Amino acid sequence: MLENFNKVVKGAVIGDLHLPFQDDSALALVEKFLKDFQPDILVINGDLLDCFQISKYNRVPQKGMWFEDEINLGISVLSDIRQICPNAEIHLVEGNHEMRLRTYLIMKAPELYYSLSIPDKLQLEKFKIQWHGVDEYLSKFADNYIEIKGLLIGHFDKINQYAAYTAKNLVEKTKASLIQSHTHRLGVYNSRAISGKIYTGVENGCLCSMKAVYGGHKDWMTGFSIIYWTEDDYFIYPLMIKNNTLIYSDKIYET
Helix, strand or coil: CCCCCCCCEEEEEECCCCECCECHHHHHHHHHHHHHHCCCEEEECCCCECCHHHCCCCCCCCCCCCHHHHHHHHHHHHHHHHHHCCCCEEEEECCCCCHHHHHHHHHHCHHHCCCCCHHHHCCHHHHCEEEECCCCCCCCCCCEEEEECCEEEEECCCCCCCCCHHHHHHHHHHCCEEEECCCCCEEEEEEECCCCCEEEEEEECECECCCCCCCCCCCCCEEEEEEEECCCCEEEEEEECECCEEEECCEEEEC
């Protein structure tokens, strides 16, 4: 983690791209934004990959969605992000979909368990991206997060029905401020403790397409969050992408 908090440190949190089901327009807007914003810390907060073909659930095989295709697309996206943010400290948090590889190997190919991993396949060392995996002794997904100066950023194993409900329940459970991906919704919950301390929970939206193969109505919102850390505090700003448009400060990003 960055040690120098004597100045304002800028952060950005993106997640839930679910490659190859990404929203190409939203991803292009995020890349344009990041090029201007130049975060000191960038967190890719789980489910970069969908791992569609190695899911334990029944699915219709589809061309271009084989695991190796996802990996190649992931490498391309990470390469672009590293070029856009050459000086950023970048973190990749394992989400429940990346966890599918571990589950698949445990169930169907245990002899390959220590030979295949997401960090190696995505060439994270080459891109100087730090991997934060679920505890290596777990065989199923559990809360996975990192902490940066008192703020938890993660892919928590919890989804409630409506936007901000998950944030509320996680804040009340952890008694901490946090940013949650996984819900594919945008929502904010604030709570002031009797001590006066304010706890903030943010649901981070997603960057995957509303036309992804998962059926039914999708109460999802496209977006991400930025953070400003001061020496002794942090300020979180969720940003919504709507109708292929992102507005931040006095600038309009469009595709």
